Amino acid sequence: MPPPPCALCTTNRAAIVRPKDHSKLCKSCFITVFETEIHHTITSNNLFHRGERIAIGASGGKDSTVLASVLKTLNERYDYGVELTLLSIDEGIKGYRDDSLETVKRNATQYSMPLTILGYAELYGWTMDQVVSQVGKKGNCTYCGVFRRQALDRGAARLGIQHVVTGHNADDVAETVLMNLLRADLPRLSRTTSIITSTPSTSDTTNIQRSKPLKYAYEKEIVLYAHHKGLDYFSTECIYSPEAFRGSARALIKNLERVRPSAILDIVRSGEDMAALCGPAPAHAADDGGGGCGRTESSDIGGAVAPGLEVEITSATVQKRGKKGGVAYVAPRQGKGQVMGKCEVCGYLSSQRVCKACVLLEGLRKGRARRGVEIEGGEGG
Numbered sequence: 001m002p003p004p005p006c007a008l009c010t011t012n013r014a015a016i017v018r019p020k021d022h023s024k025l026c027k028s029c030f031i032t033v034f035e036t037e038i039h040h041t042i043t044s045n046n047l048f049h050r051g052e053r054i055a056i057g058a059s060g061g062k063d064s065t066v067l068a069s070v071l072k073t074l075n076e077r078y079d080y081g082v083e084l085t086l087l088s089i090d091e092g093i094k095g096y097r098d099d100s101l102e103t104v105k106r107n108a109t110q111y112s113m114p115l116t117i118l119g120y121a122e123l124y125g126w127t128m129d130q131v132v133s134q135v136g137k138k139g140n141c142t143y144c145g146v147f148r149r150q151a152l153d154r155g156a157a158r159l160g161i162q163h164v165v166t167g168h169n170a171d172d173v174a175e176t177v178l179m180n181l182l183r184a185d186l187p188r189l190s191r192t193t194s195i196i197t198s199t200p201s202t203s204d205t206t207n208i209q210r211s212k213p214l215k216y217a218y219e220k221e222i223v224l225y226a227h228h229k230g231l232d233y234f235s236t237e238c239i240y241s242p243e244a245f246r247g248s249a250r251a252l253i254k255n256l257e258r259v260r261p262s263a264i265l266d267i268v269r270s271g272e273d274m275a276a277l278c279g280p281a282p283a284h285a286a287d288d289g290g291g292g293c294g295r296t297e298s299s300d301i302g303g304a305v306a307p308g309l310e311v312e313i314t315s316a317t318v319q320k321r322g323k324k325g326g327v328a329y330v331a332p333r334q335g336k337g338q339v340m341g342k343c344e345v346c347g348y349l350s351s352q353r354v355c356k357a358c359v360l361l362e363g364l365r366k367g368r369a370r371r372g373v374e375i376e377g378g379e380g381g
């Protein structure tokens with residue numbers, strides 16, 4: 001039996017079953033409808049304004065590649081009048097990020113966008129490979145998420161840009177909503193579900209706004225769009241294992257999607273509604289994270305930390321995790337009325353005397369010194 005006609009144009013044969021609602025569309029209608037929905041998200045939320053410069057957090061993966069491609073298309077089609085640039089953070093993961101950055105470099109040429117790459121090595125003096133060799137694979141995402149958030153802000157500030165867009169999609173947001181629910185952490189919902197969040201000004205950053213134009217786009221549709229547009233993206237997972245709790249939330253969402261495709265958007269909408277009931281979170285509360293897999297990490301021993309959340313993380317909350325060398329956090333609930341200030345060490349936004357990244361860096365330095373002593377002691381004996 002030949003495929004049915006496209007549900008939209010009714011002329012072409014359907015080639016795609018839309019993951020979001022199972023409608024049968026031809027390739028060209030799917031591409032148009034996908035782009036139109038992103039355009040609607042952008043305009044109905046007033047994400048951009050004419051003359052604005054926007055940095056696209058570009059990892060080379062499917063989401064940020066589709067984001068860059070769609071934003072270029074829409075900026076030209078609807079004359080948003082924004083200036084788009086690619087901003088990549090090199091976490092220093094050999095065999096993963098170095099390869100994906102090659103993709104971003106090609107994207108920069110393909111989309112005629114300038115590209116800036118900023119590395120953890122330069123910013124923090126540590127690559128993720130070095131961090132993992134010190135703390136082990138477990139818990140490493142926490143470091144990565146905290147560092148990435150700051151790195152994107154600092155990168156944007158260096159470029160004189162006040163708006164960073166990331167490729168977080170509906171599946172990502174639904175996962176984070178579920179994780180917050182499972183941790184009984186409703187206060188974080190507001191920033192998790194917000195399409196726009198911002199980092200207030202510090203000496204290093206000037207009110208950097210974050211937004212997620214793909215917030216309502218299904219991951220499966222992003223992959224389909226990338227495929228049918230023939231986009232050049234990097235599809236390998238990070239070589240350091242993803243956080244277990246997020247992985248479980250992801251599996252749950254995928255199972256739900258199988259039996260009820262609307263489940264993903266329903267979870268996102270429910271998160272938004274619950275956040276509205278809870279009221280706005282403090283400006284410095286947890287958000288979507290550093291634009292990466294390290295966002296809203298939890299440790300396997302019950303701690304939780306959300307990158308970008310400069311609260312309650314002090315040296316005292318860093319607990320040693322024994323021989324494996326990982327570090328866990330206990331992030332107490334946010335107190336209302338916390339005042340944002342600057343980290344005494346690096347000047348980044350923090351409600352604590354020392355920001356989370358600097359606490360982590362201090363832990364790493366101490367670990368290194370300790371290991372140095374151990375090695376010396378071992379050699380001596």
Ligand SMILES: Nc1ncnc2c1ncn2[C@@H]1O[C@H](COP(=O)(O)OP(=O)(O)OP(=O)(O)O)[C@@H](O)[C@H]1O
Binds near residue numbers: 091167
């Ligand atoms: N190294 C990076 N440099 C710049 N932006 C990044 C980087 N890592 C992640 N991001 C941003 O954060 C978003 C979410 O990152 P995450 O690690 O969850 O990857 P993802 O869902 O696989 O997305 P992608 O497919 O774009 O890699 C990305 O879409 C991108 O906008």
